[in-house]
Amino acid sequence: MLLFRSEAHVDRWLAGRERGAVIPITKLAELAARWWSDRISPDWQPHTREQNQAILDEVGLTDPFWNLG
Amino acid sequence: MDAAELRVRRATYQRFVELGRAPSWGEVAEAVGVSEEEVRAAWRRLHDTHALVLDEAGEIRMLNPFAARPTDFRVDAGGRSWYANCAWDAFGVGAALHVDSEFDTHCADCGEALHVRVRGGQPDDDSFVFHVLVPAARWWNDIGFT
Numbered sequence: 317m318l319l320f321r322s323e324a325h326v327d328r329w330l331a332g333r334e335r336g337a338v339i340p341i342t343k344l345a346e347l348a349a350r351w352w353s354d355r356i357s358p359d360w361q362p363h364t365r366e367q368n369q370a371i372l373d374e375v376g377l378t379d380p381f382w383n384l385g
Numbered sequence: 386m387d388a389a390e391l392r393v394r395r396a397t398y399q400r401f402v403e404l405g406r407a408p409s410w411g412e413v414a415e416a417v418g419v420s421e422e423e424v425r426a427a428w429r430r431l432h433d434t435h436a437l438v439l440d441e442a443g444e445i446r447m448l449n450p451f452a453a454r455p456t457d458f459r460v461d462a463g464g465r466s467w468y469a470n471c472a473w474d475a476f477g478v479g480a481a482l483h484v485d486s487e488f489d490t491h492c493a494d495c496g497e498a499l500h501v502r503v504r505g506g507q508p509d510d511d512s513f514v515f516h517v518l519v520p521a522a523r524w525w526n527d528i529g530f531t
Binding site: 317318319320321322323325326328329333335336337338339340341342343344345346347348349351352353355356358360361362372380381382383384385 | 386391394395398399402434436449450470471472473474475476477478480481482483490492493494495497499501503506507508510511512513514515516517518519520521522523524
């Protein structure tokens with residue numbers, strides 16, 4: 317889960333290995349806000365797999381790559 | 386996760402944020418009013434359910450989004466400095482604390498220093514990209530590698 321200057325840098329780093337998923341950091345920021353916003357709340361309850369999958373869906377990460385299994 | 390584990394988890398996060406570092410068993414035990422052994426056992430169960438990540442000695446390694454050890458993701462948020470476990474977590478520190486943040490890391494390819502300021506939840510430079518190598522279903526097979 318690394319950051320790169322651009323997609324070209326991702327491909328150079330992969331050096332022929334299979335790509336995972338690449339998303340712009342604007343989407344990552346949106347995902348992080350939803351994923352982590354309740355993490356230190358006194359009322360926090362464990363997220364179910366379905367809740368976490370829904371967060372991914374809400375930001376448009378619906379490709380099978382993002383299926384939590 | 387039962388009520389006792391939730392109390393230990395909550396206190397662990399509270400102490401982490403108060404101290405700016407991973408708390409010891411004793412520091413959490415004192416906060417919760419239980420023994421160190423009970424905290425160690427609760428941490429082990431929380432580790433097994435992916436609520437936190439312990440190292441080989443049974444101490445906190447990751448309290449996501451916070452990292453207990455220095456990483457290449459150093460975050461300034463809420464007037465303090467933190468380490469995050471990855472780029473996702475680097476955004477997560479500000480999100481969890483509900484404050485603006487900024488972080489320093491490096492392009493994993495060329496090593497160029499990258500600085501990201503996050504204001505109102507959005508980064509100031511939208512040219513960078515985030516790459517995840519491992520499909521989501523396998524993230525916890527080896528969370529350190531992920």
